[in-house]
Amino acid sequence: MRQITVTVNGEAHAREVEPRLLLIHFLRDELGLTGSHWGCDTSNCGACVVWLDEVPVKSCTVLAVMADGHRVRTVEGLAVGGRLDPVQVGFSECHGLQCGFCTPGMMMTARWLLDRSPDPSPAEIREALSGQVCRCTGYENIVRSVRWAAEHGAGGHEPGEHSGAATGSVPA
Amino acid sequence: MQVPAQVEYEQAASVEHALDLLARSGPEARILAGGHSLIPMMKLRLAQPETLIDINGLSELAFLEVTGDELRIGALTRHAGLLAAAGAGEHFPILHDAERVIADPVVREWGTIGGSLCQADPSEDLSAVFAALRATMVIRHPAGIRTVPAREFFTGPYETVVAPGEILTEIRVAIRPGGGSSYQKVGRRVGDWPVGAAGAALWLDGDVISGTGIGLTAVGARHFVAAEAEEFLRGRPATEENFGRAGQIAAENCQPVSDQRGPAEYKRHLASELTTRALRAALRRAAPRRAGGQRRPGDG
Ligand SMILES: Cc1cc2nc3c(=O)[nH]c(=O)nc-3n(C[C@H](O)[C@H](O)[C@H](O)COP(=O)(O)OP(=O)(O)OC[C@H]3O[C@@H](n4cnc5c(N)ncnc54)[C@H](O)[C@@H]3O)c2cc1C
Numbered sequence A: 001m002r003q004i005t006v007t008v009n010g011e012a013h014a015r016e017v018e019p020r021l022l023l024i025h026f027l028r029d030e031l032g033l034t035g036s037h038w039g040c041d042t043s044n045c046g047a048c049v050v051w052l053d054e055v056p057v058k059s060c061t062v063l064a065v066m067a068d069g070h071r072v073r074t075v076e077g078l079a080v081g082g083r084l085d086p087v088q089v090g091f092s093e094c095h096g097l098q099c100g101f102c103t104p105g106m107m108m109t110a111r112w113l114l115d116r117s118p119d120p121s122p123a124e125i126r127e128a129l130s131g132q133v134c135r136c137t138g139y140e141n142i143v144r145s146v147r148w149a150a151e152h153g154a155g156g157h158e159p160g161e162h163s164g165a166a167t168g169s170v171p172a
Numbered sequence B: 001m002q003v004p005a006q007v008e009y010e011q012a013a014s015v016e017h018a019l020d021l022l023a024r025s026g027p028e029a030r031i032l033a034g035g036h037s038l039i040p041m042m043k044l045r046l047a048q049p050e051t052l053i054d055i056n057g058l059s060e061l062a063f064l065e066v067t068g069d070e071l072r073i074g075a076l077t078r079h080a081g082l083l084a085a086a087g088a089g090e091h092f093p094i095l096h097d098a099e100r101v102i103a104d105p106v107v108r109e110w111g112t113i114g115g116s117l118c119q120a121d122p123s124e125d126l127s128a129v130f131a132a133l134r135a136t137m138v139i140r141h142p143a144g145i146r147t148v149p150a151r152e153f154f155t156g157p158y159e160t161v162v163a164p165g166e167i168l169t170e171i172r173v174a175i176r177p178g179g180g181s182s183y184q185k186v187g188r189r190v191g192d193w194p195v196g197a198a199g200a201a202l203w204l205d206g207d208v209i210s211g212t213g214i215g216l217t218a219v220g221a222r223h224f225v226a227a228e229a230e231e232f233l234r235g236r237p238a239t240e241e242n243f244g245r246a247g248q249i250a251a252e253n254c255q256p257v258s259d260q261r262g263p264a265e266y267k268r269h270l271a272s273e274l275t276t277r278a279l280r281a282a283l284r285r286a287a288p289r290r291a292g293g294q295r296r297p298g299d300g
């Protein structure tokens, strides 16, 4: 067992875990954050994408111990101060989901894309999401949802406004 | 549900510390870089290391620089970092050709160059790329460093010359003028491993090929190299006919196997066709510089 401290959506969590525990199970089973979905278990579908520090990762393919001392952002941390992220509003407005299984991962990667490229073309959006699978929507509405977010104040989200920065708890 | 077997875990604070941890943990210890090959293998119990030594904190291994006439890539450089490095792509377009089609953008943020090479999967894209570029691998061990040509680095499927207790620290590629390079891959879908792929680097003296490197992956080429095709081209003019012949020679000398990605005969066809295409594209990229002329759009 190993003692780790991970700052998830701005809140520090200390736990004793087995080194073999995957980050997705740490989030879902240890912390009860079931927004991140666990799908293929083979790093192919992207349902489990969260941010580790500033970078999206398929959380079925990292160990929880690798996040020790780092910040994780999940779909539960997408809304800031009770205000939905424009990406979330976009998915709602443009019918970007049907069953919703892929949606948390799609939104985390979309948020990352928009932070780096606030006005992405549909081709850029497809490329960014190309490692993630949706069995329902046919992708068209997902692309529209991300475009909606780009057109409706994606830039209004201050970098560093999320996760650990708010409490300043654990350095990256 | 796929669960890795029990394992010990250590975080390295420096390369020396990592070497020390490796020495203390014995032969069943493994370096953990991005983990995007090792963790899936552990989940399938194809790998059962006793100890993982996490090097993700070692910023000293995450560098990319052009020094004098050499490109140096730290082993912990991520695929995304190499893809974003303009200087690397300018000198060696083959690097960006390949990185654009390795896995997907999220995986590319985590997978490392060193991890890809040490994994030595028979379908690894970068193995063919650095074989084509005749790169040099820098390996640290407790007593110092040793360097190994990329072409002698791979000893078999999933096997390299990196011994227990050693760490790959960087990859060096010599920058020579008058060259061009390209990577051509066919996969079943976006982000997938290659069914077959070829990389070519070409150096010209006038119209004559003064040097070449051809790397092949996923088609059973020894050491990821098409040595006979290289031999054929050296000293010959850079013509379409010679490129076609080189492709045939490359295909004749590889040993593809049929698997879920495709039948052996199709892979052999790809070895030939993709070698020819890579040589053709490498020539286009070398030519404008050779003539001092303008690049045409699409030559990239
Ligand atoms: C969904 C998916 C798609 C992929 N598609 C492709 C593809 O199309 N083409 C392709 O080529 N690859 C592909 N990959 C593989 C990916 O490029 C590699 O898995 C990854 O980059 C390996 O690097 P890593 O840092 O994750 O290595 P790890 O998984 O951390 O390590 C791999 C091996 O190398 C050893 N190792 C790592 N670093 C060092 C070091 N510095 N010194 C000594 N030993 C070391 C480890 O002990 C381990 O044995 C894909 C992977 C995934 C998950």
Ligand code: FES
Residues within 6 Å of the ligand: A037, A038, A039, A040, A041, A042, A043, A044, A045, A046, A047, A048, A049, A058, A059, A060, A061
């Ligand atoms: S569950 Fe992680 S990528 Fe599918």
Ligand code: FES
Residues within 6 Å of the ligand: A096, A097, A098, A099, A100, A101, A102, A103, A133, A134, A135, A136, A137
């Ligand atoms: S909405 Fe069902 S998988 Fe995407």
